[in-house]
Amino acid sequence: MDAKTLCLGALSRGDASGYEIKKAFEEGPLSHIHEASFGAIYPALTELERQGLVTGREMAQEKRPDKKVYALTEDGLRALHLALLAPPARDKTRSDFLFILFLGHRVAAPRLAELIDGRIAWYQDCLSRMEACDLSAGPPGETFVHGLGLAVYTAARDYLVAHRADLLAAVAEHDRLVAE
Amino acid sequence: MDAKTLCLGALSRGDASGYEIKKAFEEGPLSHIHEASFGAIYPALTELERQGLVTGREMAQEKRPDKKVYALTEDGLRALHLALLAPPARDKTRSDFLFILFLGHRVAAPRLAELIDGRIAWYQDCLSRMEACDLSAGPPGETFVHGLGLAVYTAARDYLVAHRADLLAAVAEHDRLVAE
DNA sequence: CATACATATAGCCGCCCGATATAAGGATGG
DNA sequence: CCATCCTTATATCGGGCGGCTATATGTATG
Numbered sequence: 033m034d035a036k037t038l039c040l041g042a043l044s045r046g047d048a049s050g051y052e053i054k055k056a057f058e059e060g061p062l063s064h065i066h067e068a069s070f071g072a073i074y075p076a077l078t079e080l081e082r083q084g085l086v087t088g089r090e091m092a093q094e095k096r097p098d099k100k101v102y103a104l105t106e107d108g109l110r111a112l113h114l115a116l117l118a119p120p121a122r123d124k125t126r127s128d129f130l131f132i133l134f135l136g137h138r139v140a141a142p143r144l145a146e147l148i149d150g151r152i153a154w155y156q157d158c159l160s161r162m163e164a165c166d167l168s169a170g171p172p173g174e175t176f177v178h179g180l181g182l183a184v185y186t187a188a189r190d191y192l193v194a195h196r197a198d199l200l201a202a203v204a205e206h207d208r209l210v211a212e
Numbered sequence: 213m214d215a216k217t218l219c220l221g222a223l224s225r226g227d228a229s230g231y232e233i234k235k236a237f238e239e240g241p242l243s244h245i246h247e248a249s250f251g252a253i254y255p256a257l258t259e260l261e262r263q264g265l266v267t268g269r270e271m272a273q274e275k276r277p278d279k280k281v282y283a284l285t286e287d288g289l290r291a292l293h294l295a296l297l298a299p300p301a302r303d304k305t306r307s308d309f310l311f312i313l314f315l316g317h318r319v320a321a322p323r324l325a326e327l328i329d330g331r332i333a334w335y336q337d338c339l340s341r342m343e344a345c346d347l348s349a350g351p352p353g354e355t356f357v358h359g360l361g362l363a364v365y366t367a368a369r370d371y372l373v374a375h376r377a378d379l380l381a382a383v384a385e386h387d388r389l390v391a392e
Numbered sequence: 393c394a395t396a397c398a399t400a401t402a403g404c405c406g407c408c409c410g411a412t413a414t415a416a417g418g419a420t421g422g
Numbered sequence: 423c424c425a426t427c428c429t430t431a432t433a434t435c436g437g438g439c440g441g442c443t444a445t446a447t448g449t450a451t452g
Contacts, residue, residue, distance in 0.1 A: 120308030128300030136353025173316025
């Protein structure tokens with residue numbers, strides 16, 4: 033999915049500004065689903081407006097800078113539906129955390145412990161916020177993905193908690209053997 | 213992690229060619245951990261060799277094109293260790309599948325069913341291959357990440373199987389209400 | 393025998409990301 | 423009370439990357 037399609041998708045949930053679209057991908061309902069940066073969002077919105085797939089209107093605000101709010105047009109909704117019918121690209125994961133863990137025997141055990149504990153805390157925090165969300169009145173797709181996220185993050189958190197000590201012991205042992 | 217660090221990490225497991233490094237990220241032990249393309253790998257290896265972090269040697273092959281095999285130098289190992297100590301960037305996920313599911317009420321139920329069934333089959337296949345791998349003799353980090361992957365993919369597969377019918381029914385119902 | 397895939401390397405171009413820039417307002421600490 | 427940092431808001435730029443094309447040899451398939 034390119035940045036324009038991601039913006040169309042975000043706008044299909046309701047009118048939003050570039051800043052709000054970024055927030056949706058960064059910490060909102062679309063986080064952990066796809067990525068969209070300011071460097072991609074603003075040019076995409078400009079191009080979508082030029083193509084007539086969205087319309088933008090200036091909105092004055094008090095105590096905050098004015099913002100430009102975008103809305104999907106009929107053409108934009110059609111373009112989104114077409115994009116959703118295209119075969120999805122395979123998922124792509126870029127995890128420095130997993131990469132470091134994978135090479136964990138090259139990292140001091142205390143540092144590994146710190147990373148794992150940080151990740152456990154991050155999962156706890158995510159899960160708390162997700163469990164605090166009531167999506168029962170939302171569209172079924174959003175509810176489904178929310179539940180899937182809960183299941184996956186719970187499994188990951190539980191695995192880290194259950195195997196944390198084993199990994200640290202194994203890394204310490206591995207270091208000991210290598211030192212011999 | 214940039215492409216050079218990813219290559220250093222891959223080479224820390226053993227000497228390899230650019231093609232083999234790509235394979236490690238595409239379908240090998242590093243798949244689902246990070247991404248590395250040919251467009252990034254070959255320039256990275258060239259630069260790493262120029263910086264003295266790796267050395268490359270031509271290797272003739274029978275019935276196959278000759279290949280260039282790279283090996284880490286001492287400097288390269290040091291550079292890798294430094295990179296592993298840097299704070300990891302946050303994980304990034306780009307999933308067209310989740311994006312389409314999230315907007316699932318905009319997709320025909322039969323198409324959604326097809327996508328979910330395809331994803332269930334994909335998880336089954338991944339899990340079978342992962343369960344067939346015996347990593348007990350491998351470095352502890354690799355074993356840990358392998359176990360984490362198993363746990364996460366099992367949870368995801370189980371959730372899709374358990375909630376598949378509910379989602380399709382909810383989407384059909386959502387379509388019915390929208391049509392009224 | 394033509395086509396497709398695997399193995400192998402390389403380069404190119406467009407897209408994207410992270411950073412910087414600008415600006416107004418609130419929060420925090422000295 | 424002021425400096426600094428954060429939030430909100432938009433925009434742009436340069437470097438890195440990905441996907442594609444290119445070339446080449448060998449095997450597999452229809």
